[in-house]
Amino acid sequence: MSFNTHKLLESKKKAILEQWMKNQLADDSLREDLISNEELRSQSEELISALVGNLSMADLTDLDSDEWSPVIEILGGISITRARQGFTPRETGNFVFTLKEALLTVLQAEISDNPQLLFEESMKINRLMDSLSVVTFETFIKGREEVILRQTDEIADISTPVIRVWDGILALPIIGTLDSARTQIVMENLLQEIVETGSSIAILDISGVPAVDSLVAQHLIKTVSATRLMGAECIISGIRPEIAQTVVHLGIDLSNIITKASLASALAYAFKSMRLEVRKANSVQKSNTF
Amino acid sequence: MILSLSKDTIEVVKEQDVVFTKNRVKEVAVRIKMGLVNQTRLITAASELLRNMMRYANGGKCTIEVVSSGRTNGIRLTFTDKGPGIPDIAKAMEDGFSTGKSLGLGLPGTKRLVNEFDIRSNVGEGTTVTIIKWANG
Numbered sequence: 237m238s239f240n241t242h243k244l245l246e247s248k249k250k251a252i253l254e255q256w257m258k259n260q261l262a263d264d265s266l267r268e269d270l271i272s273n274e275e276l277r278s279q280s281e282e283l284i285s286a287l288v289g290n291l292s293m294a295d296l297t298d299l300d301s302d303e304w305s306p307v308i309e310i311l312g313g314i315s316i317t318r319a320r321q322g323f324t325p326r327e328t329g330n331f332v333f334t335l336k337e338a339l340l341t342v343l344q345a346e347i348s349d350n351p352q353l354l355f356e357e358s359m360k361i362n363r364l365m366d367s368l369s370v371v372t373f374e375t376f377i378k379g380r381e382e383v384i385l386r387q388t389d390e391i392a393d394i395s396t397p398v399i400r401v402w403d404g405i406l407a408l409p410i411i412g413t414l415d416s417a418r419t420q421i422v423m424e425n426l427l428q429e430i431v432e433t434g435s436s437i438a439i440l441d442i443s444g445v446p447a448v449d450s451l452v453a454q455h456l457i458k459t460v461s462a463t464r465l466m467g468a469e470c471i472i473s474g475i476r477p478e479i480a481q482t483v484v485h486l487g488i489d490l491s492n493i494i495t496k497a498s499l500a501s502a503l504a505y506a507f508k509s510m511r512l513e514v515r516k517a518n519s520v521q522k523s524n525t526f
Numbered sequence: 527m528i529l530s531l532s533k534d535t536i537e538v539v540k541e542q543d544v545v546f547t548k549n550r551v552k553e554v555a556v557r558i559k560m561g562l563v564n565q566t567r568l569i570t571a572a573s574e575l576l577r578n579m580m581r582y583a584n585g586g587k588c589t590i591e592v593v594s595s596g597r598t599n600g601i602r603l604t605f606t607d608k609g610p611g612i613p614d615i616a617k618a619m620e621d622g623f624s625t626g627k628s629l630g631l632g633l634p635g636t637k638r639l640v641n642e643f644d645i646r647s648n649v650g651e652g653t654t655v656t657i658i659k660w661a662n663g
Contacts, residue, residue, distance in 0.1 A: 413545055447548070447566055449573040450631040478566035485567065486574075486635030487621055 246288050248342050253277075253284055256338035263330055270321050279314055283335070286310050311368060312375040319379030328376050329369055336365035396422050398429040405506045406435045407499065409474075411444030419455035423462055430468050437506045438463050441499050443474030453488040460493050469494070469509070473502035528658075530602070531592040539585040544576045547588050551603065554590055558599045560661045568601060568659040571639040574632040575605045575655050581626060583609020583652065593658065600641070600660035611649040619645075 245252065257277060286307045311332070318328045339361050347354045396418070399407045408426055412418075426438055440459065445452065456472060463470040473496040475483075483490065496502040507514060534554075536547050551572050555565045572588075579586045586607030593602045612618050619637065624630035637643040642658040 413548075415541070446552075447570045447573055449570045449577065450629045450635055451574075451577055454629050478563040481563055482566050482570045482639065485638045486570065487631050487638065488629065488635070 244346055245291060245339070245342070248346070249284060249288050252288075252338050252342050253281055255341055256280055256284070256335050259334035259337055260331070263334060267323060267327055270323060280335075283307070283310050283314070287335075307368070308371055311372055315372045315375040316379035316382075319376050320383065325373065325376055328372060332365060332369040332372050336361065336369075339365065392418065392421060396425050398425050400429075400433060400435075401439070401503065402506070402512075404433075404435050404510060405437045405439065405503070406430065406433065407439040407441060407503075409441040409444060409499075412446075414442075414445055414452045414455055416451075416455070419459065423459050426459065427462060427466055430463065430466050435468060437469050437471065437509065439471045439473055439499065439502045439506065441474040441502070442472060442479075443476070443499070445474075445479075448479050448483055448488075450486055450488060453483065453486070453490065457490070457493070471496060471502045471505060473497070473499045527596065528602075529594045529596075531594055531599070534590045536588045536590070537585075538576060538579060538588055541580065543585075544573070544580060547576055547590075548572055551590055551601070554592060554601055558592055558601065558661050560601070560659070564659060564661065564663070567639040568603075568657075571636040571657055571659070572603055574636045575603070575657070578632055579605055579607045579609070583607035586652075595660070598660050598662060600658050600663065602656065602658045605655045606652065607654075608652040611651055611653055612645075612647040613649050615645060615647060 257280060260276065260280070261273070290303055290307055314331070315328055318331075340358055343357055343361065344354060347357070396408065396410070399409070401407045406426070406429055408422065410418075410422060414422070422440075426440075429435070430438060440456065442448070442456070448456075460470040460472070471494045472490070475495055475497055494505065496505060534550070536543065536550060538544065538547055548569055552565060552569055555568055560568070576588065579588075584607075586605060586609070589602075589604040589606075591602040591604070593600050617623055619634050620630075621634050622630040624632075633645070636655075636657065640657040640659045641663045642656075644656040645653065646655075647653040
């Protein structure tokens with residue numbers, strides 16, 4: 237900056253902070269439930285110090301330059317934590333916008349006698365703060381996206397449990413659409429579990445799969461083939477009437493796969509092929525109540 | 527004479543858009559009181575065509591329309607992509623033919639699942655597939 241605005245602002249750092257805090261506290265969107273005033277003040281102070289310290293040497297137009305990285309880092313850090321804490325974009329944006337107002341207020345008070353200069357300097361500050369607020373938004377969205385990505389991973393993890401329903405029998409309920417990535421996870425988990433438990437029968441339950449198209453069917457067929465290679469038999473259960481009709485119309489041949497309408501009948505089949513029998517106990521135990 | 531009652535266009539570019547579009551089709555199908563079996567057939571058909579679009583053309587557009595032929599209502603789905611196009615449509619409509627490593631049932635299977643099926647394709651320009659499923663057809 238030509239005129240010694242940076243020096244001015246540096247000397248007025250305290251005043252700016254006070255003004256900024258005042259603006260922030262007066263704002264309707266202040267979230268006292270999410271962040272304490274002390275925390276807010278320390279965040280603000282940290283940012284102002286970095287910002288004002290930078291004004292002197294850095295190129296105001298090029299935010300990509302190395303001089304700006306500390307400021308952007310601080311701002312990004314604040315913005316990402318806010319995204320995780322559940323602030324709205326407006327609230328996070330206001331954090332920067334109120335700083336702009338504070339800077340401009342102080343600037344105006346200091347060079348009120350020279351409108352031309354005031355305008356020029358204000359424009360510079362304006363431009364700078366606008367690009368900083370864009371940075372805030374970008375990092376805010378990045379923070380949110382990270383949350384979504386994490387949740388996607390979590391869903392992928394929890395959605396494929398392999399259950400030992402009996403000694404030697406595994407069940408794997410599939411819920412939601414089966415795409416290539418999920419099939420891979422399902423197959424890995426299933427095959428791993430077959431090795432670990434030495435199971436000879438695996439039941440794939442597709443009650444929770446909304447539609448079976450040719451790709452899903454292909455994935456199922458692949459999973460069954462892989463299971464067979466491991467020496468285990470694979471039963472597909474949970475085929476609903478509408479799914480059965482759709483599969484027939486599509487022309488998918490599932491005839492060499494054992495399929496059952498419900499998990500119960502698949503389990504019954506599994507018991508039968510393992511020569512196990514489930515019977516009602518025929519002698520009623522004499523109880524002491526009589 | 528087929529009248530269009532409502533129209534909705536969805537851009538399909540990401541894998542997640544496929545599930546989103548299928549859900550939208552289901553919503554519309556439920557709204558016009560389509561039976562469960564027909565719903566499933568329509569969604570499966572949509573799923574096949576959406577997957578084709580993602581796989582061979584890197585995405586495209588899907589238009590969901592509620593249409594009426596006077597006696598009955600139905601859903602018309604139009605899938606438009608700007609992919610490489612299909613050189614031999616007759617071949618593509620054969621069971622078991624696939625240029626990818628799939629079962630080759632997508633297009634012929636889809637045709638069996640819906641009431642009306644129309645495919646137009648120009649090599650190098652793209653492909654448009656239109657299907658109609660009547661609520662009780």
